[in-house]
Amino acid sequence: MLQKKKNAVLVDGVILNGPIMDSKAGEKFVEEACKIIMEEVIQKADDVTEKVCEWQAPETLKQILDLEMRDTGESHQKLLQLCRDVIQYSVKTSHPRFFNQLYAGIDYYSLVARFITEALNPSVYTYEVSPVFLLVEEAVIKKMIEFIGWEEGDGIFNPGGSVSNMYAMNLARYKFCPEIKEKGLSGLPRLVLFTSEECHYSMKKAASFLGIGTENVYFIKTDERGKMIPEELEKQVQRARKEVRGGEHEGERRRSVCRLIHDYRCNFQLPFSIYKFCRADSVAWNPHKMLLAGIQCCALLVKDNSGLLKKCYSAKAAYLFQQDKFYDVSYDTGDKSIQCSRRPDAFKFWLMWKALGTTGLEERVNRALALARYLVEEIKKREGFQLLLEPEYANVCFWYIPPSLRRMEDGPEFWQKLHQVAPIIKERMMKKGSMMLGYQPHQGKVNFFRQVVISPHVSREDMDFLLDEIELLAKDL
Amino acid sequence: MLQKKKNAVLVDGVILNGPIMDSKAGEKFVEEACKIIMEEVIQKADDVTEKVCEWQAPETLKQILDLEMRDTGESHQKLLQLCRDVIQYSVKTSHPRFFNQLYAGIDYYSLVARFITEALNPSVYTYEVSPVFLLVEEAVIKKMIEFIGWEEGDGIFNPGGSVSNMYAMNLARYKFCPEIKEKGLSGLPRLVLFTSEECHYSMKKAASFLGIGTENVYFIKTDERGKMIPEELEKQVQRARKEVRGGEHEGERRRSVCRLIHDYRCNFQLPFSIYKFCRADSVAWNPHKMLLAGIQCCALLVKDNSGLLKKCYSAKAAYLFQQDKFYDVSYDTGDKSIQCSRRPDAFKFWLMWKALGTTGLEERVNRALALARYLVEEIKKREGFQLLLEPEYANVCFWYIPPSLRRMEDGPEFWQKLHQVAPIIKERMMKKGSMMLGYQPHQGKVNFFRQVVISPHVSREDMDFLLDEIELLAKDL
Numbered sequence: 017m018l019q020k021k022k023n024a025v026l027v028d029g030v031i032l033n034g035p036i037m038d039s040k041a042g043e044k045f046v047e048e049a050c051k052i053i054m055e056e057v058i059q060k061a062d063d064v065t066e067k068v069c070e071w072q073a074p075e076t077l078k079q080i081l082d083l084e085m086r087d088t089g090e091s092h093q094k095l096l097q098l099c100r101d102v103i104q105y106s107v108k109t110s111h112p113r114f115f116n117q118l119y120a121g122i123d124y125y126s127l128v129a130r131f132i133t134e135a136l137n138p139s140v141y142t143y144e145v146s147p148v149f150l151l152v153e154e155a156v157i158k159k160m161i162e163f164i165g166w167e168e169g170d171g172i173f174n175p176g177g178s179v180s181n182m183y184a185m186n187l188a189r190y191k192f193c194p195e196i197k198e199k200g201l202s203g204l205p206r207l208v209l210f211t212s213e214e215c216h217y218s219m220k221k222a223a224s225f226l227g228i229g230t231e232n233v234y235f236i237k238t239d240e241r242g243k244m245i246p247e248e249l250e251k252q253v254q255r256a257r258k259e260v261r262g263g264e265h266e267g268e269r270r271r272s273v274c275r276l277i278h279d280y281r282c283n284f285q286l287p288f289s290i291y292k293f294c295r296a297d298s299v300a301w302n303p304h305k306m307l308l309a310g311i312q313c314c315a316l317l318v319k320d321n322s323g324l325l326k327k328c329y330s331a332k333a334a335y336l337f338q339q340d341k342f343y344d345v346s347y348d349t350g351d352k353s354i355q356c357s358r359r360p361d362a363f364k365f366w367l368m369w370k371a372l373g374t375t376g377l378e379e380r381v382n383r384a385l386a387l388a389r390y391l392v393e394e395i396k397k398r399e400g401f402q403l404l405l406e407p408e409y410a411n412v413c414f415w416y417i418p419p420s421l422r423r424m425e426d427g428p429e430f431w432q433k434l435h436q437v438a439p440i441i442k443e444r445m446m447k448k449g450s451m452m453l454g455y456q457p458h459q460g461k462v463n464f465f466r467q468v469v470i471s472p473h474v475s476r477e478d479m480d481f482l483l484d485e486i487e488l489l490a491k492d493l
Numbered sequence: 494m495l496q497k498k499k500n501a502v503l504v505d506g507v508i509l510n511g512p513i514m515d516s517k518a519g520e521k522f523v524e525e526a527c528k529i530i531m532e533e534v535i536q537k538a539d540d541v542t543e544k545v546c547e548w549q550a551p552e553t554l555k556q557i558l559d560l561e562m563r564d565t566g567e568s569h570q571k572l573l574q575l576c577r578d579v580i581q582y583s584v585k586t587s588h589p590r591f592f593n594q595l596y597a598g599i600d601y602y603s604l605v606a607r608f609i610t611e612a613l614n615p616s617v618y619t620y621e622v623s624p625v626f627l628l629v630e631e632a633v634i635k636k637m638i639e640f641i642g643w644e645e646g647d648g649i650f651n652p653g654g655s656v657s658n659m660y661a662m663n664l665a666r667y668k669f670c671p672e673i674k675e676k677g678l679s680g681l682p683r684l685v686l687f688t689s690e691e692c693h694y695s696m697k698k699a700a701s702f703l704g705i706g707t708e709n710v711y712f713i714k715t716d717e718r719g720k721m722i723p724e725e726l727e728k729q730v731q732r733a734r735k736e737v738r739g740g741e742h743e744g745e746r747r748r749s750v751c752r753l754i755h756d757y758r759c760n761f762q763l764p765f766s767i768y769k770f771c772r773a774d775s776v777a778w779n780p781h782k783m784l785l786a787g788i789q790c791c792a793l794l795v796k797d798n799s800g801l802l803k804k805c806y807s808a809k810a811a812y813l814f815q816q817d818k819f820y821d822v823s824y825d826t827g828d829k830s831i832q833c834s835r836r837p838d839a840f841k842f843w844l845m846w847k848a849l850g851t852t853g854l855e856e857r858v859n860r861a862l863a864l865a866r867y868l869v870e871e872i873k874k875r876e877g878f879q880l881l882l883e884p885e886y887a888n889v890c891f892w893y894i895p896p897s898l899r900r901m902e903d904g905p906e907f908w909q910k911l912h913q914v915a916p917i918i919k920e921r922m923m924k925k926g927s928m929m930l931g932y933q934p935h936q937g938k939v940n941f942f943r944q945v946v947i948s949p950h951v952s953r954e955d956m957d958f959l960l961d962e963i964e965l966l967a968k969d970l
Contacts (some may be wrong), residue, residue, distance in 0.1 A: 227704025
């Protein structure tokens with residue numbers, strides 16, 4: 017028997033002795049690739065002489081990249097070249113002149129935590145399989161709750177602010193009508209949701225996904241600064257009461273309005289000590305934005321401390337959440353989630369917080385805000401630049417009026433022409449690769465640029481560059 | 494003016510010249526941490542003499558780890574020690590004797606892709622900000638659809654199989670009742686969902702989250718192999734028709750059963766060429782399981798090619814999905830998602846597929862299946878081991894009957910005592926750190942072990958070790 021075992025064991029034509037992978041070659045591959053990542057991404061992150069992107073149109077890029085997956089594998093040499101290609105044609109979101117999104121820059125500590133995460137490949141549902149990451153998540157959530165000023169609370173890291181909103185919306189409805197978990201919505205009166213007309217688009221996605229329906233979202237008018245007008249909320253509540261009652265007159269079984277007032281702040285990025293959340297029941301906090309924790313790092317925090325998250329979401333899978341374990345199974349927090357496998361996103365935020373301290377995080381935010389204010393002052397000084405409104409935060413919205421439009425009379429033609437300017441400048445900056453800046457129309461306002469300051473690698477010189485570059489790109493317009 | 498600019502610019506007490514981060518120190522920190530990751534995680538991944546875990550009870554581990562986040566940051570030296578601690582006390586899911594979950598092992602190619610992802614920090618919603626990763630996702634989804642044998646289709650990578658199931662369930666209801674997106678469920682007849690009693694627990698979570706309600710999930714009886722019995726499905730459909738009609742008699746406004754038959758296979762792990770999906774409308778495929786793509790890597794594939802995903806999920810945010818861009822905006826696929834920021838999970842699967850080829854992926858799966866069959870034969874040979882049923886796949890379920898129970902009469906007392914055996918063995922193996930193996934009760938069957946073979950680092954010797962170790966740990970029981 018023993019003799020037989022020392023020989024090759026063959027089952028269905030497969031030799032089962034020893035592993036099939038060549039670990040040494042694999043490790044060497046990882047080392048070589050890490051060198052490329054270090055040189056081509058990390059060391060270039062603060063280098064403004066590098067391109068932000070090397071633009072190629074989709075059809076061209078498909079030709080350049082060897083995308084096809086074949087029957088046979090490629091050599092390590094070929095794979096390393098593929099890695100180089102992927103890096104070369106990807107947008108460098110850590111570049112100091114990447115202003116296109118609500119994330120940017122590089123944080124070395126978060127990055128290390130992410131490398132550790134990938135190497136350890138954990139899933140955060142039970143303590144037995146993820147002891148460190150569960151404790152870290154618990155500590156981070158506790159600290160975040162303390163930070164926003166609640167006396168107690170609960171929370172869960174999840175895959176994005178949009179999903180956080182879904183969690184919160186479902187929690188609110190569970191709190192008011194817990195039987196929805198079992199019974200569903202069909203027997204119930206129509207649920208109505210009130211939110212700001214300036215809310216993130218995920219609110220509509222959530223209303224649709226959760227079976228509430230986008231037509232049952234009542235949008236509240238905002239003031240000129242985009243803030244919800246309290247009187248308008250009252251109006252919408254009255255409107256909803258009337259409309260839902262109207263439904264009853266038509267013979268519909270709609271008993272009353274079940275109000276779901278979801279306190280929501282669009283794209284909240286932790287401006288330290290600015291906002292207080294005393295009256296909110298839940299907060300979606302995305303440290304992957306201004307705090308640079310890396311995509312994705314998002315927590316939903318809830319003020320409730322009665323186990324609402326668990327009651328609302330648990331499904332008690334016996335194969336995962338065994339109750340006869342030898343340790344305190346209250347640490348098996350995975351059943352609070354809508355996910356099964358879940359990434360340890362709290363960990364990167366934790367290591368960053370350990371590295372920088374609260375003071376270091378605050379410094380970053382304060383600097384970004386100061387840079388935004390500097391940019392605003394510069395915009396005011398320059399001909400052709402026009403601010404949409406005084407920002408309160410790190411997003412600066414402005415128009416660039418090119419030379420040919422400066423003497424034009426204010427009127428529909430002017431705005432129509434101005435609407436076309438930002439897309440042209442954007443195309444030119446993308447093709448040049450000098451910077452990336454977003455534009456958009458909004459609430460009847462024609463296309464304007466939206467500058468977001470996030471990265472600690474950004475300096476005053478980059479703000480000046482931004483304005484100079486727009487002038488340069490648009491001088492013939 | 495220029496002169497002034499060369500001097501320090503101070504806004505609200507913040508100096509804005511030059512970046513605040515010390516890039517060189519940051520890069521050095523990343524390099525040192527990478528060395529630790531390489532030595533402590535990657536190079537030890539195939540070493541069976543290492544512990545799978547270094548068990549500490551939650552309260553003890555809290556004392557060992559310095560979890561607290563303070564006002565002031567820590568030194569690089571301290572941070573590197575923290576990284577070592579995190580690694581030391583984390584479960585080594587890549588260890589050849591980690592059999593605890595439906596993921597395990599290490600794939601060097603996927604790992605490299607994940608490091609690249611973290612360094613580039615992309616978000617996959619628009620082509621302009623994620624050109625390579627969007628094209629890669631498109632290519633991977635196309636290949637996956639081809640692989641499962643559909644002529645056409647669509648798909649999206651998302652954060653987990655549970656979320657895939659939610660996507661699919663919502664898509665099914667949208668397909669049959671598209672007005673639910675706007676109107677919600679409240680005015681509609683009760684929706685009923687049919688699924689296997691052996692389905693993943695996410696089906697219930699999804700029913701609750703989407704507003705359908707867990708009581709409206711009709712579970713279909715399965716045969717002794719856990720497969721849905723077609724006649725039982727028919728019975729449940731009849732039952733649902735009656736119950737919902739009964740509701741009408743009670744005065745409820747329930748018009749008819751809207752059938753949502755969701756074709757679902759629990760924890761599908763791509764056993765190449767085994768299953769065909771001709772009759773399914775959607776498939777949730779998790780390459781982060783048996784294919785080792787790393788958590789998370791999950792795609793929902795849908796057979797529909799009429800843009801159902803987009804119609805069902807889009808919210809058309811103007812700040813992200815501008816329609817006046819200079820390139821073909823049909824490449825801006827982010828609006829098909831319930832998420833806003835989204836990780837490029839297709840990329841790691843792509844690089845792995847490029848590296849191994851379809852043949853290499855098949856080899857891995859075939860070997861895992863052969864190892865499972867080897868284990869089954871060994872279990873049959875050994876006294877005290879009892880198979881629950883002949884496996885068809887890589888999950889081997891068995892009881893270990895310790896010496897003291899072997900002469901006991903079959904009866905309630907026997908099963909009650911046997912129920913307690915697996916948790917004790919599990920506790921002992923955790924504390925010893927020699928391996929990790931899951932146990933669970935199921936459908937009236939007392940606690941049994943569930944062995945899952947996944948990692949290509951696993952060999953026949955590890956299968957033998959597994960059985961020897963259980964005998965050793967339980968010899969006094």
